Amino acid sequence: MDNKEYSAGLSELRAVRDELRPLERELAQLQAKVDKLRERRGAKIRQLGTYEKATSDRIATAAGLAVIDIVALVPSLAPQGAPEAPAEVPVTESAVVDQPAAQAPAGPIKETAAVPASEEPPTADRAGALARLRAATAEGAFDLEVLGKPGQAEATPPPTGAETEGAERVLPSIPEGAEGDRWFHAEPGLASKRPNFRQAVRQMAFLDTATGVLVWQGGTVRLDLGQATVSQILTAVYAVPNTASIERIYVTAGDPWHQSSERHDFLKDAVAAWLNAPLPEGWTVESSRGKDRQAGHLVHPRNPVGRWQRGDQHTEIRSVGEWFDSEGADPATVRAAFVELWKALQPHFEDVVLMGSPSQTGRDLWSRTIPTKAGAKWADGFPVMSQEIRGLLHATAGQGRTELITPPRVPERVPGWYEVDRTFAYAKHTWASGVGVPQRITAARFAAMSEKEQSNALFAPSHWQVRVTIPMDWNHVGLLPAPAPGERSWHYPYEGGRTFTTWAGGAEVNLALRNPITPWRIEILDGLLWESGDPLKSWSTKLQKAWRSLRAVAEMHGDEQQKKACALASRAVRSILLYGIGTFAQRPRITTGSLELGVGGEVPELPEGARLTGITDTHVTWERNQGFARDQYAHPEWAAGVWSAARAALLSVSTSSKDPETGKPLKAGALHLPPGSILAFRTDAIYTSAPVDWEYGGEPGDYLLKGRMAWEQTTPRTDEDFYVLQELGRQAYESEGM
Incomplete structure (x- = not known):
């Protein structure tokens, strides 16, 4: 200048x-x-x-x-204080783990900012040794320039002052010295072991509450459900001969829990009112528990779960939307889909039992792949990490990327709209996962490693606290998640020259260093490094085989109902893997419950530690955070690793197609599209204004074109605008093939 x-x-x-x-x-x-x-x-x-x-x-x-x-x-x-005798309060509880929030389709991810008890900022000693990493060759070698060997220049620690309104939150760090060292242990007496029992089989029925059609093993009937209240459904279903054995009723259409939504400000309030409406004589909210049974209701805005009992008879009413979008399929076709699902899984999991949700089913099937052979490395079970490490991962490892990119980052009008979605994406990232208790890799320890050791550490299952500096001339989307201001948990900084501190998985750190445009500057502040193992591989491989067999039948079957049933069943397999991985994350246990109002409408006392979440004419609802349970299947390190790899693959990934000239896999992802063309990300999908010609090979992780409008569009500015274009794009693309 x-x-x-x-x-x-x-x-x-x-x-x-x-x-x-x-x-x-x-x-x-x-x-x-x-x-x-x-x-x-x-x-x-x-x-x-x-x-x-x-x-x-x-x-x-x-x-x-x-x-x-x-x-x-x-x-x-509202009541103040806890009840004197909480054990006698007639409450209903259920754990959110039964219905993961990840099941909500394509909505902004809402994660709590829960953190481990210690949030001490990193000191100058810990941050004193930093390594600058940059990609040096196409083969992936790193040219490491150590910036902060002990005694040399120190890095500025992350901000430690109070956060102002709207400011980004500061993610937790591992404490210094002995206090932090105490985090690195396995929970005593807690490990993932293969169960020694078989799950009980629950008889299922499938009900369209809009038409009254009920289908179960004993036949098909049409019921008069009136307003489809809980009382009317239970009375009508169990008045039919030979239905006494039904323990699980899946609602395939009608969403009866939303019928009073216009009288409530929030869908959850409408759902709670429906679940807590008066019951037929003899029925009560379920209170007993078994190995695969949970008591009480789950108040979820779209896919709630209600549980009731009459004597020894236990009944659940659930939404089939937990498993897949039925796309208007009738109850008979939906039941056929569950039959085909079981038939496809049975050759690979001999003791398969379809449980209430795909997350429950996924975890149960995985538990039956845990090695038991004497002498096998993990025959004694996979150890569960300390509550502190699990809490750190909960606070610093986000899920799928959800981002809407609006003007002025992109033009007000764009030349087209294209949606590409990675097929069965998470299955692509289950071949290697961290096992055992991780090592702590401090900045000083990382700086003391050789170049090869540093590279190996970054490619191994790992989770890193990093300070990131974006190149000044960067003109594409952000690469790494950062804690966001306001209600959103994560956003993706993209401004050239910006520096921020965050946590990210090894897959994303490597992507930032080796991206096809220009390397980002990454400084290692702290990290967790696991031994590489394959605890998910057998489970994932079996599910992929079932998925492929169902897709093949869906493409070739001559009967339209069976064709549709197999297509739905293949999506159920996807849900089993997707939400099964989600259960490993083991978020803090949130229980929900309800209490009847007093005779004069008085609000009753809530259980200790509960907070009021809603009031209807007859009930109050509440929720309570009970922290992390002693769950033998809690492995947030596995979920975090899959999520990190999937976010990285949205940006750049090898496909199953080969370059005819070099024989190497072709690349796909947002960074292989023009700058300024990316309009949105939704977990495994990219929405762009640029035509996409990536070849689809039908393998897990391949990009499939799902929507296309090759003409000018107004760029969406809100989620509502986005979903309108998403639907129009899919309809337009489907009409091309008709």
């Missing part, structure tokens, strides 16, 4: 200043008005709360707030 450019830059800066100042003044005035209105609203809420018949749900609706916000302003509208 010369003096002339410098002077011109100053003039431009002054112009920006003059344009910004009046806007800042206007913003301050608006903020003052907002604050004043909020004060008026709070005062009015407190005033209304003094009325003896005031209820928090009515005030919440009028104020446009959640019930819990009203209770915070007027504590008298």
Whole structure:
């Protein structure tokens, strides 16, 4: 830069200043008005709360707030303190692990910011030895320049002050010294071992609550369900001869739990009201537990689970949406899909039992692949890591990438809309996983490694705390997740020259260093390094064989119903693997429950540690965070590794197709599309304005074109806009083949 450019830059800066100042003044005035209105609203809420018949749900609706916000302003509208005898409170509980939140389709990922008890910032000693890594050759060698050997330049530690509103949260770190060393152990007496029992078989029925058609092993009938309340469903189903053995009712269509949604601000409140409605005489909410049974209801906005009992008879009502989108299939076809699913799994898992959800089924099937042969390396079971390490992974390892890229990063109008989705993607990333207790690789220890040792560590199953600097001339999408401000858990910084601190899996760190455009600067601050093993390989291989066989039948079968049933069953296999991996993450145990209101509408006392989440005319609902359970199948290191590899593959991955000239696998992913063409990511899918010609080989992880509109579109700015274009793109592409 010369003096002339410098002077011109100053003039431009002054112009920006003059344009910004009046806007800042206007913003301050608006903020003052907002604050004043909020004060008026709070005062009015407190005033209304003094009325003896005031209820928090009515005030919440009028104020446009959640019930819990009203209770915070007027504590008298909710109980205070724990019940004296919590064991006698007639509550219903269920664990969220039964229905992972990951099952919600393509919505923003909502992760709690729960962290281990210690969140001490890294000290200068720990951050003093940093290694600069950059890709040197196409074969993958690294040219390592050690920037911070002991006694040399030290890096600035991550911020330690209080976070301001809207600022990015600071992720936890491993404590220094002996305190951190105590994290690195296995939980005593807790390991994943093969079960010595067979799951009980539950008789299933399939019910369309819109038409009343019920299909089960004993036949097909059409029921009069009235308004399809729980009471009407239970009464109608069990009035039919030979249905007493039915223990699980899958709703295939109708979503009866949403029928009163217009009377509630949130879907969960409508679901809770439906689950807690009056029951037929003799029925109660289920309270007993077994090896594969959980008591009480799961209040989920789309796929709830209700559990009831009448004497020794136990019944679940669930949504088939847990397994797949039925796409309008009738109950007979859905039942056929479950039959085909069992038939496809049975040759590979001789003791297969389809449980209530794909996550339960996936974990049970995996547990039956644990080695038992004497002398096998993990015959005594896979050890479960300490609660501190599991908590660290929970706080620092996100799931699928969900991002909508809007103007001005992309044009207001784009030349087309293309959706490509990785088929059965997670199966591609289950060949190697970390096993045993990890080693801690501090910055100093990493700097002391040889170049080969450093490279091996980054390619091994691992999880790293890194400081990232984006190249100044970077003009593509972000590569690594970072803690995001506001309600979103993660975002993907992309601005050239930006520096941030985060945690990322080895797959993503390698991608940042070896991406096909230009290497990013990565500084290792801390890390977890596991021994490489294959605990998921046998399980995943068996599921892939079942998936392939179902897809083959779906493509060739002459009977349309069986063709559809096998297609649905293949998607169920995908769900078993996808949500089975999710169960390894073992999020903190969140239990939900409900209590009846008193005779005069009084709110009852909640269990100790519970918080109020909703009120209906007859019940209150609550939830309670019970932390990490002693779960023998808790392996968040496996889930984190698969998720990291899948996010990296969204950016660049080898396909099953070969380059005819070199014989090497062809590459695909967002970084192989033009800068500025990426419009969105949704877990395993890329949405772009550039035509995509990646060959589809039909193998797990290959990109499949699912939507296409090869004409100008308005760029979506909201999730609602996005889903409209997604549906239109799929319809347009489907019509091309008709």
